[in-house]
Amino acid sequence: MAYDPNNIFARILRGEIPCKKVYEDAHVLAFHDIRPQTRVHILVIPKGSYASMDDFSAKASEAEIAALFRAVGKIARDEGVAESGYRILANAGADANQEVPHLHIHIFGGQPLGPMIRPPK
Ligand code: 5GP
Numbered sequence: 590m591a592y593d594p595n596n597i598f599a600r601i602l603r604g605e606i607p608c609k610k611v612y613e614d615a616h617v618l619a620f621h622d623i624r625p626q627t628r629v630h631i632l633v634i635p636k637g638s639y640a641s642m643d644d645f646s647a648k649a650s651e652a653e654i655a656a657l658f659r660a661v662g663k664i665a666r667d668e669g670v671a672e673s674g675y676r677i678l679a680n681a682g683a684d685a686n687q688e689v690p691h692l693h694i695h696i697f698g699g700q701p702l703g704p705m706i707r708p709p710k
């Protein structure tokens with residue numbers, strides 16, 4: 590998947606579109622999902638131009654990878670879901686229905702989350 594510099598999260602990173610920020614550091618931005626699917630639903634994104642987990646895992650630096658995963662854990666603790674439990678999810682590509690072509694990790698929590706995934710029909 591080629592990186593589209595005009596995707597919505599690239600525009601949020603450039604400050605062209607507002608977001609409800611919960612966390613930021615040199616490599617990471619995190620904000621509330623605009624259409625939350627659970628009581629806590631946060632998106633954690635790298636600041637680098639990575640379309641999905643596919644190119645992030647292949648091309649990102651150790652520092653970027655560490656920062657993203659450290660941030661996910663910190664945000665979950667700060668949002669109060671680390672004790673009760675939470676789920677992280679990153680859709681990559683067409684079969685996963687990835688909507689926004691900039692890597693994002695969803696954090697879902699604040700309630701029981703049900704089964705991990707729907708079985709195929
Ligand atoms: P995906 O299906 O790509 O894994 O998830 C994309 C997510 O981005 C969806 O949960 C959707 O609600 C969220 N989203 C789409 N546009 C915006 C936006 O402009 N702002 C925020 N905060 N979230 C967005």
